[in-house]
Amino acid sequence: MKRKKMTKINKTKRSKQFFNLVTYSEKKPNIEREENEKKEKIKHEDIYYFSKSSYRNTYKKYSSDKFFKRRTSKRGELDREERLKIALQKAQKEFTNKDHKVTKKEHTKKKTTFFKNINEINQETLYLQTGAFALFDTLIRSGIHSVFGYPGGAILPIYDELFFWEEKKFIKHYLVRHEQAATHAADGFSRSSGQVGVCFATSGPGATNLVTGIATASLDSIPMIVITGQVGTQFLGTDAFQEIDIYGITLSLVKHSYVVLESRFLSQILAEAIYVAQNGRPGPVLIDIPKNVGLEKIKRFTPCYGTTVHKVLGWRYKVKNQLDNIRMALHRLSVSSKPLLYIGGGVISSKATRELSELIYRYKIPVTTTLTGKGAFDEDNRLCLGMLGMHGTVAANFSISNCDLLIAIGARFDDRVTGKLQDFACKAFIIHIDVDEAEIGKNKNVGIGIVGDIKKILQKFLVLMERPEHKWLEKPLREEFQNWYEQTAEWKHDFPLLAVPGDYSPLPQTIDDVLLPQTVIKTITEIKPYAIITTDVGQHQMWAAQYTKCKRRKWLSSAGLGTMGFGLPAAIGAAIAYPKEDIICITGDSSFQMNLQELGTISKYNLRIKIIIINNHWQGMVRQWQETFYESRYSHSNMSEGAPKFDILAKAYGIRSLYTERQSEIWRTLRDALEGLDPVLLECNVLEDENCYPMVEPSKSNSEMSLSRELSTTPEGLVINKEKERVELSLEEDK
Structure with missing residues (x-):
C-alpha cells in the first residue's frame, strides 16, 4: 500500500509544469514571496570567478556579474576521480535515509513567481x-x-x-x-x-x-x-x-x-x-x-x-516630430470657412474616438465617415453627415465636393469613397493624418501629411489649441463656420434617407403591405440600438451602413475586400469576445450560403447570435449593376432556383427560426426574434427589385448621384429627371 501511494505522488510531480500561469476565467493573483519562508542551509564553498575573456584568469573574488562562477580554480573540467566523488556525495545526500534504504527523497514545492523580464529568469x-x-x-x-x-x-x-x-x-x-x-x-x-x-x-x-x-x-x-x-x-x-x-x-x-x-x-x-x-x-x-x-x-x-x-529585442515604431506640420494644419484651419473631417477606420484602431469627439464638439466641424469608420463618432449627433462614397448620403457627398479644407484622419482615399479621383474634394486643401507613411499622397495629392499615432497627434492638436496664440479657435460660431454648418444641415433636411420603394419621396404606406429591406434594418436599430452588428457584402451591407446607428467597435463589416460569407463567422468571434452582448448578423440569402455550415458552431456553443436574412432571391448588388449598366441582362444572378428552406436548415442545426414577408408584422416579429439568449434565424422575404440609393456611378464625381431609377443630382446640387434628360439629348442629336 505504501508503494502505491508513493507512485501516485511521483506521477503527480512529473506532470506538466505551467509556470504558475492564471486561467482565463480567473483574475491574475498578486504572488509575493513570504518573508518568513524557511531557507535551506547551504554549505559554504569557495567560488572562484573567471573572466569571459580567454586571455585572463584570476583567483580573486569579484562581485561583478561579468565573471563565470566555477567550483575549481583550474580552467576546464575536473578530473574523473574528483567528478565521481562529487557525484557520490550528491547521491548519498538525496537517496539515503536513516534506515539506509534507497528511497527517493521527496522534494518540497518551491514557490514560483511571474517573470516580468527575461533577465529575471x-x-x-x-x-x-x-x-x-x-x-x-x-x-x-x-x-x-x-x-x-x-x-x-x-x-x-x-x-x-x-x-x-x-x-x-x-x-x-x-x-x-x-x-x-x-x-x-x-x-x-x-x-x-x-x-x-x-x-x-x-x-x-x-x-x-x-x-x-x-x-x-x-x-x-x-x-x-x-x-x-x-x-x-x-x-x-x-x-x-x-x-x-x-x-x-x-x-x-x-x-x-x-x-x-x-x-x-x-x-x-x-x-x-x-x-x-x-x-x-x-x-x-x-x-x-x-x-x-x-x-x-x-x-x-x-x-x-x-x-x-x-x-x-529593440522593436520600435519611431515617428519623427510632427509639431511643425500640426502648426501648419492649425494655420490652415484658421483661414478656412468650410472645414470638413473625413474619418476612417484608423481612428478606431488607435482608440482615438474620445480625442476626436472633443475636437469636433469644441470647434463644431462637420464629420463624414467611411464604411470602416462607422462608430468613431456619434452618428445621432447633428454634426455627423453619415457615410460618404458610392452609397453614401447626399449631404456627405455634397459636403466633400464643396468644402475648402478636408482633414482626412485614418483614411486611405479608397476608390469607393472618392469616385472620380480628379473631382474628389477638388475645391479643398487636404490635410492627411495617418500612421502609415505609405498612404500619404498614395491616391490623392495632399497639402500637409502628418505621420504618427492618431491618438497622440489629436492630443497634440488639443494641447496646442489651448495656447494663447490660437485663441481664434475659440470662436466656433463665427459667420463662416455658422454658414457652412447651416448649409450641411439643409442638405441633410432636403435629402433624408427614406425607406420607400423605388422613389425618393415619402409614401403613406407600401403597396400591398410588401416588406422593404430598409424598413427591416431601420427597425433593428430602433429595437436594439446598442447591439453589435455584423454584415456580409451586397445591398444589405449598404442599407445597414446607411440606416444603423452604431457605437464604437460595434460595426463589423468587410470593407476593403468585400468578402461574401464574412458576417456569420465574424458574429461568432464577436460573441466569444462579448458573450453577454446582443450580436446581430444582417446577411443576404446569397452571402449566407457562403458559410452557412457555421450554424453548427453557433449551435455547439449556444452563442447569443441573431441572424437576419434579407431574402430578395437575387445577388442583389450584381442584379442592380446589371440593371443599371448592362441593359437588364441578368446573367446568373438569380438565386431562387436551388435555394434552401432556411427554416428547415435552422431546425436541422437545432436553432429556432422565424419568417415574415409583411411590413405590418415586422416590428412584432423582430422584437420576438431579438429577445432571449438563444440563437435565432429570421428570414425576411423582401421586395425583389428594390435598389440601393443614393448611388454614385463609376467615373462620376461624388456630387453626381442617382437618387432613384428616375431622379439624379447635378454637380451644382440640382435634382433632375434622368428620363427627361435622355429624351432632350436624343432630340438634340436628331437635330
Missing part, C-alpha cells in the same frame, strides 16, 4: 519543454485565451499540447466547420474587442482556405495571428503530402510572416508577431510551424513577453 526556472508548449505559454502570457481553428495532420502536435492547456482552463479553443470561418471569426473577435485574434489550420488545403480571411484582415488593417501547420523540415521542398508554400502564397497579404525551423525560437517569434500585428498600422501575421518543430524539445526554455520584444 534563473537556471532553476528553466524546464525541458517542446515547441508546442512554448507556443501556448507565450499566448497565455500575452493575454490571449481564445483561439479558433480546425485540426489536421501537420498541426496535431500543437493540438495534442492544446489538450493539456484546455484541461487546466488556461485557454479555450473554438472549433469551426471550415478554415475560412476560423480567420473571419478571429477577425470579428479582433474588431469587436481590440485584441489580437488567433486562428489555427493545418498544412495544404487547410492553409490555403485561410487566404481569403487573411486578405480581408489585411485590407481592413485588423491585427491577427495566423498559425499554420507544415510538413516536417526534412520533407520541405519534396512535394510531400499536403505540402504547400503558404509563406510564399500570403507574402503580399500579410504584414509580416515567419517559418519556424527550430523550437527554441518559437516563443520569441510569437511574441514578436503579436507585437508587430498590433503596433504601427495593424495587420495579420503568419507563422508557419513544421510538424517536427512542435515536437522538438527545448533544453533551456525561456518565456518571452511583449516587454521583452519592446525593451530587450
Whole structure:
C-alpha cells in the first residue's frame, strides 16, 4: 500500500509544469514571496570567478556579474576521480535515509513567481519543454485565451499540447466547420474587442482556405495571428503530402510572416508577431510551424513577453516630430470657412474616438465617415453627415465636393469613397493624418501629411489649441463656420434617407403591405440600438451602413475586400469576445450560403447570435449593376432556383427560426426574434427589385448621384429627371 501511494505522488510531480500561469476565467493573483519562508542551509564553498575573456584568469573574488562562477580554480573540467566523488556525495545526500534504504527523497514545492523580464529568469526556472508548449505559454502570457481553428495532420502536435492547456482552463479553443470561418471569426473577435485574434489550420488545403480571411484582415488593417501547420523540415521542398508554400502564397497579404525551423525560437517569434500585428498600422501575421518543430524539445526554455520584444529585442515604431506640420494644419484651419473631417477606420484602431469627439464638439466641424469608420463618432449627433462614397448620403457627398479644407484622419482615399479621383474634394486643401507613411499622397495629392499615432497627434492638436496664440479657435460660431454648418444641415433636411420603394419621396404606406429591406434594418436599430452588428457584402451591407446607428467597435463589416460569407463567422468571434452582448448578423440569402455550415458552431456553443436574412432571391448588388449598366441582362444572378428552406436548415442545426414577408408584422416579429439568449434565424422575404440609393456611378464625381431609377443630382446640387434628360439629348442629336 505504501508503494502505491508513493507512485501516485511521483506521477503527480512529473506532470506538466505551467509556470504558475492564471486561467482565463480567473483574475491574475498578486504572488509575493513570504518573508518568513524557511531557507535551506547551504554549505559554504569557495567560488572562484573567471573572466569571459580567454586571455585572463584570476583567483580573486569579484562581485561583478561579468565573471563565470566555477567550483575549481583550474580552467576546464575536473578530473574523473574528483567528478565521481562529487557525484557520490550528491547521491548519498538525496537517496539515503536513516534506515539506509534507497528511497527517493521527496522534494518540497518551491514557490514560483511571474517573470516580468527575461533577465529575471534563473537556471532553476528553466524546464525541458517542446515547441508546442512554448507556443501556448507565450499566448497565455500575452493575454490571449481564445483561439479558433480546425485540426489536421501537420498541426496535431500543437493540438495534442492544446489538450493539456484546455484541461487546466488556461485557454479555450473554438472549433469551426471550415478554415475560412476560423480567420473571419478571429477577425470579428479582433474588431469587436481590440485584441489580437488567433486562428489555427493545418498544412495544404487547410492553409490555403485561410487566404481569403487573411486578405480581408489585411485590407481592413485588423491585427491577427495566423498559425499554420507544415510538413516536417526534412520533407520541405519534396512535394510531400499536403505540402504547400503558404509563406510564399500570403507574402503580399500579410504584414509580416515567419517559418519556424527550430523550437527554441518559437516563443520569441510569437511574441514578436503579436507585437508587430498590433503596433504601427495593424495587420495579420503568419507563422508557419513544421510538424517536427512542435515536437522538438527545448533544453533551456525561456518565456518571452511583449516587454521583452519592446525593451530587450529593440522593436520600435519611431515617428519623427510632427509639431511643425500640426502648426501648419492649425494655420490652415484658421483661414478656412468650410472645414470638413473625413474619418476612417484608423481612428478606431488607435482608440482615438474620445480625442476626436472633443475636437469636433469644441470647434463644431462637420464629420463624414467611411464604411470602416462607422462608430468613431456619434452618428445621432447633428454634426455627423453619415457615410460618404458610392452609397453614401447626399449631404456627405455634397459636403466633400464643396468644402475648402478636408482633414482626412485614418483614411486611405479608397476608390469607393472618392469616385472620380480628379473631382474628389477638388475645391479643398487636404490635410492627411495617418500612421502609415505609405498612404500619404498614395491616391490623392495632399497639402500637409502628418505621420504618427492618431491618438497622440489629436492630443497634440488639443494641447496646442489651448495656447494663447490660437485663441481664434475659440470662436466656433463665427459667420463662416455658422454658414457652412447651416448649409450641411439643409442638405441633410432636403435629402433624408427614406425607406420607400423605388422613389425618393415619402409614401403613406407600401403597396400591398410588401416588406422593404430598409424598413427591416431601420427597425433593428430602433429595437436594439446598442447591439453589435455584423454584415456580409451586397445591398444589405449598404442599407445597414446607411440606416444603423452604431457605437464604437460595434460595426463589423468587410470593407476593403468585400468578402461574401464574412458576417456569420465574424458574429461568432464577436460573441466569444462579448458573450453577454446582443450580436446581430444582417446577411443576404446569397452571402449566407457562403458559410452557412457555421450554424453548427453557433449551435455547439449556444452563442447569443441573431441572424437576419434579407431574402430578395437575387445577388442583389450584381442584379442592380446589371440593371443599371448592362441593359437588364441578368446573367446568373438569380438565386431562387436551388435555394434552401432556411427554416428547415435552422431546425436541422437545432436553432429556432422565424419568417415574415409583411411590413405590418415586422416590428412584432423582430422584437420576438431579438429577445432571449438563444440563437435565432429570421428570414425576411423582401421586395425583389428594390435598389440601393443614393448611388454614385463609376467615373462620376461624388456630387453626381442617382437618387432613384428616375431622379439624379447635378454637380451644382440640382435634382433632375434622368428620363427627361435622355429624351432632350436624343432630340438634340436628331437635330
